[in-house]
Amino acid sequence: MSEKKPKKVNRNTWVKGVLRSASFRWKPRGEALKLARVERGKYLCKMCGDLFGPKEIILDHIEPVVDPKEGFTGFDSFIERLFCDVEGFQVLCKVCSDIKTEVEDKMRMHYKTQKEEYHEFKKRKKKLDKSESEELE
Numbered sequence: 128m129s130e131k132k133p134k135k136v137n138r139n140t141w142v143k144g145v146l147r148s149a150s151f152r153w154k155p156r157g158e159a160l161k162l163a164r165v166e167r168g169k170y171l172c173k174m175c176g177d178l179f180g181p182k183e184i185i186l187d188h189i190e191p192v193v194d195p196k197e198g199f200t201g202f203d204s205f206i207e208r209l210f211c212d213v214e215g216f217q218v219l220c221k222v223c224s225d226i227k228t229e230v231e232d233k234m235r236m237h238y239k240t241q242k243e244e245y246h247e248f249k250k251r252k253k254k255l256d257k258s259e260s261e262e263l264e
Contacts, residue, residue, distance in 0.1 A: 146206065160216075166178075170218045172219050173217040174220075185218070185220075185224040186216055186217075188216060189216065
């Protein structure tokens with residue numbers, strides 16, 4: 128019989144998940160939800176302005192927890208953005224939340240591609256500069 132190798136755990140991913148779970152108990156999150164309630168069981172979507180029930184809404188971070196342009200830069204900024212003040216949250220209906228998420232994901236891909244292209248350009252330039260300096264010698 129072959130032994131199963133233990134699955135390698137990515138500690139950063141695990142810690143991010145634990146922090147996200149803990150953020151659901153963050154007091155300002157509950158306060159933001161209360162402030163968004165316009166009548167019993169009805170919440171106003173910040174984007175489309177329609178009313179929705181509690182199962183049709185998402186409490187969203189206005190500023191993405193992971194910056195679309197910079198990506199994950201470290202736990203300090205991740206925690207600061209995740210555990211924001213009441214003003215850092217907004218209620219969105221699921222459709223508007225999906226649209227916002229899609230836009231942020233496209234931004235992430237755009238910036239990631241730009242970064243990769245820039246690094247490739249720098250590598251090529253360094254190689255070219257090196258070969259030119261060798262020719263001059």
